[in-house]
Amino acid sequence: MNDVTKGAFLPENPREFDFFIDGAWHAGHDWFERNSPSHDVPVTRIPRCTRDDLDTAVAAARRAFEDGSWAGLPGAGRAGILLRTAEGLRRRRDEIARWEVLENGKPLTQARGEIDHCIACFEVAAGAARLVRGDSFNNLGDSLLGMLLREPIGVVGLITPWNFPFLILCERVPFILASGCTLVVKPAEVTSATTLILADILAEAGLPRGVYNVVTGAGRTIGQALAEHPDVDMLSFTGSTGVGRSCVHASADSNLKKLGLELGGKNPIIVFADANLHDAADAVAFGISFNTGQCCVSSSRLIVERSVAREFESILVDKMKKIRVGDPFDPETQIGAITTESQNTTILNYIAQGKAEGAKLLCGGAALDLGHGQFIQPTLFSDVTPSMAIAREEIFGPVLSSFHFDTPEEAIAIANDTVYGLAASLWTRDIDKALTVTRRVRAGRFWVNTIMAGGPETPIGGFKQSGWGRESGMLGVEEYTQVKSVHIETGGRTHWIAS
Incomplete structure (x- = not known):
C-alpha cells in the first residue's frame, strides 16, 4: 500500500450522517456503522430510520407535490435548478468520489468517471424538463378538439442498490424531478453517504423543501414499507429479480402503484x-x-x-x-x-x-x-x-x-x-x-463492437425478467408521468332530450 492509500483518504473517525426530510436534517435514533470493504476500518455511521420517519417523509413529499411548489414550476424553472445541481456536483466531485470508494470499494478513477456521467444526467434532464409535452387531435370534427396532457405521476419512492450508489441514483433522480414528481429515496444501507450528500447539493441549488427526501435503513424494513406505502404513487427499484418480485406483490397488496424495475442480468x-x-x-x-x-x-x-x-x-x-x-x-x-x-x-x-x-x-x-x-x-x-x-x-x-x-x-x-x-x-x-x-x-x-457505451440521452432498461420500464432520456422522464385525454367542444350542444 503506498503513502496515499495508507491514510490520506481514510477518515480518522467514521463520518456520522443525519437523514433528510422536508428540507431539514434529522438526527438518527440508531445507527449502522459501515466498514470500508477495502481497508476494514469504519468510515460512516448511517441512521436506521423508523416507519414513522418514512411516513413523515412520504407526507412531506405529498405536501410538496400537492402545493405545486415543484410540479407547478414551468419547465424552465425546474431546468435551472437541475443545472445548478450539476454545477454543485462538479464542485464536489472529489468529495463524492471519495465516499463512493470508502463505502463501495470501487477504484477512485472509476468513481470520478461515474460522477462525470452523473453531471451529464442532470444536464440532459434539465433540457428534457423543457421538452415534456402532450399531443393534440385536430381530426375529430369541426366542433371537437382533442388534447393529451402529460402530467407528473405524483410521489415516487426510489430504492437504489449498493453496486452503483451514486450513478444509479443520478440516472433516476434528475429525470424524475424533470417530470415534476417529488421523491422519497431509500439507498442501500451499506452505501448511503452519497445519496445524503446529494440532498445537500439539491437544497443549495434551490430545490423546494419536501421534493427530495432520504430515509436510510434496511431493505427488509424501510424498503419494504416504502414499497407497500399507500400514499406513494410509483416505486422505482433497482436490484435483484427476486426482490423485484416482492415489489410487485407489495404494489398489488397496497394501492396498485406503478412500478419501474431494473433487475438482474446474465x-x-x-x-x-x-x-x-x-x-x-x-x-x-x-x-x-x-x-x-x-x-x-x-x-x-x-x-x-x-x-x-x-x-x-x-x-x-x-x-x-x-x-x-x-x-x-x-x-x-x-x-x-x-x-x-x-x-x-x-x-x-x-x-x-x-x-x-x-x-x-x-x-x-x-x-x-x-x-x-x-x-x-x-x-x-x-x-x-x-x-x-x-x-x-x-x-x-x-x-x-x-x-x-x-x-x-x-x-x-x-x-x-x-x-x-x-x-x-x-x-x-x-x-x-x-x-x-x-x-x-x-x-x-x-x-x-463496443461495450457499456452511451450516455444519458438514451433510455436504459430490460426485457423479460430484467425489468419493467425505461430510465434516462425523454423516455425516462415520461416514465414518471401519466397521460390525460381532454376533449373540448366548441359551439352549441345538439340536445339529446328534445325541447
Whole structure:
C-alpha cells in the first residue's frame, strides 16, 4: 500500500450522517456503522430510520407535490435548478468520489468517471424538463378538439442498490424531478453517504423543501414499507429479480402503484471469428471486471465462434491476468474490493460450484489476500454447459463463462437462453451479421463492437425478467408521468332530450 492509500483518504473517525426530510436534517435514533470493504476500518455511521420517519417523509413529499411548489414550476424553472445541481456536483466531485470508494470499494478513477456521467444526467434532464409535452387531435370534427396532457405521476419512492450508489441514483433522480414528481429515496444501507450528500447539493441549488427526501435503513424494513406505502404513487427499484418480485406483490397488496424495475442480468457477449480478436478480448475482460463484475449489465457469458475459441480464450486469459486488483485509492488499480461480505461469499461459492460441476478453469478462481479487505481474482471458465449454475444464475462478480458456437443461429439461441434480457454485446466486422443478431437477441441495451457505451440521452432498461420500464432520456422522464385525454367542444350542444 503506498503513502496515499495508507491514510490520506481514510477518515480518522467514521463520518456520522443525519437523514433528510422536508428540507431539514434529522438526527438518527440508531445507527449502522459501515466498514470500508477495502481497508476494514469504519468510515460512516448511517441512521436506521423508523416507519414513522418514512411516513413523515412520504407526507412531506405529498405536501410538496400537492402545493405545486415543484410540479407547478414551468419547465424552465425546474431546468435551472437541475443545472445548478450539476454545477454543485462538479464542485464536489472529489468529495463524492471519495465516499463512493470508502463505502463501495470501487477504484477512485472509476468513481470520478461515474460522477462525470452523473453531471451529464442532470444536464440532459434539465433540457428534457423543457421538452415534456402532450399531443393534440385536430381530426375529430369541426366542433371537437382533442388534447393529451402529460402530467407528473405524483410521489415516487426510489430504492437504489449498493453496486452503483451514486450513478444509479443520478440516472433516476434528475429525470424524475424533470417530470415534476417529488421523491422519497431509500439507498442501500451499506452505501448511503452519497445519496445524503446529494440532498445537500439539491437544497443549495434551490430545490423546494419536501421534493427530495432520504430515509436510510434496511431493505427488509424501510424498503419494504416504502414499497407497500399507500400514499406513494410509483416505486422505482433497482436490484435483484427476486426482490423485484416482492415489489410487485407489495404494489398489488397496497394501492396498485406503478412500478419501474431494473433487475438482474446474465448478459451475453458474442464474438465472431471475423472480429478484431484483440479488441474483443479487451472488451470482454473489461465487461466482466468493471466494478468487480458487480454490475447488472456486466458481460458474464462469452459466446465465441468455435473456429477461434481456443485462440480467443488464450488472448483473453493473457488480458485478464494483467488486470490490476488492489487498493481502490491507488490510481493504477482497475478492480477494487467486493462490496459486502455476503456477496464475497456468494461469488466464491459460485466459483467452487463451477469447478465441482466440471467447468474448465482457465484463470483466476480464488480470493486475493492483500492483508486487508476482500478481493477476488478475475475468473474465466471454459467448457461451460447450459445446465451449470455459473451458466444460468447471476453471480454478480468477476466470473465469466465461455460457450462456443458454429453458426449465427446457434449464437442467437445461446444468447437468448436465459430468463434475463438486460444487455448484450456483439463483435464482428460483418454488418449483415451485426444487424441480424442485434435484431434477434432479446435485450434492452445492445452494443456492437463496443461495450457499456452511451450516455444519458438514451433510455436504459430490460426485457423479460430484467425489468419493467425505461430510465434516462425523454423516455425516462415520461416514465414518471401519466397521460390525460381532454376533449373540448366548441359551439352549441345538439340536445339529446328534445325541447
